[in-house]
Amino acid sequence: MNYLELAQCFEEQNSSEHYHLNSEVLHIKNTIESILSNNTxxxxxxxxxxxxxxxxxLNYIEEQFSYDIIKFDIPFLEPIDFVKILIQKTQTEVANYSLEELIKQVISLYQxxxxxxxxxxAQLLSKDMIEIIRILxxxxxxWFILAMHEHESQKILNEPQFASRPHKVLKLQNISIGESKEYIFTELENKNATMLANEIIKKxxxxxxxLSKGNMRVLKKLLYTSFLLIDYAQKNDKERYKNFNKCILTMAAIDNGVINA
Structure with a gap:
């Protein structure tokens, strides 16, 4: 079995090609589509x-939704640059106007x-950017979709620019043990490693x-590191570590800071 190739299945990737549509994700996706269809x-x-x-x-909906999406991955923008980018997305020349006039122009173009x-x-947005988003x-x-960390979201949501206006909050949850099983099985089955998938799920x-608490990133890291360790063991004749076992999983957890040594 090529454990290096199996490790690569669980590398952190954000493309929709490698995105796993569990029930939680499908619920959020369907909810957003319903809101887009039935609300102002x-x-x-x-x-x-x-x-x-x-x-x-967000990368998944950008590639898969039948809506026109303009996505900003890191919102370190000045308001005037943000508005200019929106204008340029329409293939329209940006006039040398004040910010106030540029806002009028972009609203006219997208109305x-x-x-x-x-x-x-979005938890990194400046006060000035929050105000521009409020105006737009x-x-x-x-439509605006603002993604942010759970523990920092309340501060943003309590901003007067947002708190008093129509909005909806959608929370993406950690996955259940059943969804963890499904994800691991699907990824390994796609690599013709069904027997290994069944063994991992069973034991x-x-x-x-x-260990992961259902957090997808942590779960991926545990499996990625575990398979790298097995690959190393097989190439260096470390008999005890040549197969997936509790010891391998514990070392992967230590390496990723999930548990302390």
Whole structure:
């Protein structure tokens, strides 16, 4: 068995090609699509713990949704640059106007469109950017999806620019043990490692889920590191570590800071 290749299955990747659609993700996806179809344009907030898969989910909807999406991965922007980028996305020349005039221009360009502006890591938004988003949201020219860490979201949501306006909060949860089983089995089955998948699920799934707490990023790291360790053991004739076992999983957990040595 090529354990290096199996490790690569669990590398952190944000492309939709490697995105696992568990029931939690499908629920959020369907909810957003329902809101987009049945509500007036407003602010949507996507929250969740670090590592739960918010960025990967945003990449998925960017590639898979039948809506026009403009996505900003890191919101370290000045308001005037943010507005100029939105204008340029319409293939329109940016006039040398004041910020106030540029806002009027961008609202005019998008007023009758159905664009979604997506901002990842929205907990990093400056006060000035929050105010610009408020102005553009009030214009009803855009939908906005703002993704942010759960523990920092309340501060943003309590900002007067957002708290008093129509908005919806969607929380992406950690996955259940059943979804962890499904994810591991699917990834390994795709690599013709069904027997190994069954063995891991039978003997170690409770430990994996307990260590990761259902956090997708941590779960991936545990499996990625475990398979790298097995690959090393096989290439260096370390008999005790040539197969997936509790010792390998414990070392992977220590290496990733999940447990202390």
């Amino acid at each position: 344009k407003q602010l949507l907030f996507l929250t969740g713990e670090p590592g739960v898969g918010k960025s990967a989910f 009758n469109s159905n664009y979604i502006v997506v901002l990842d890591e 949201a009030d214009s009803k020219a855009f 170690h799934i409770k430990t994996i889920h307990k």
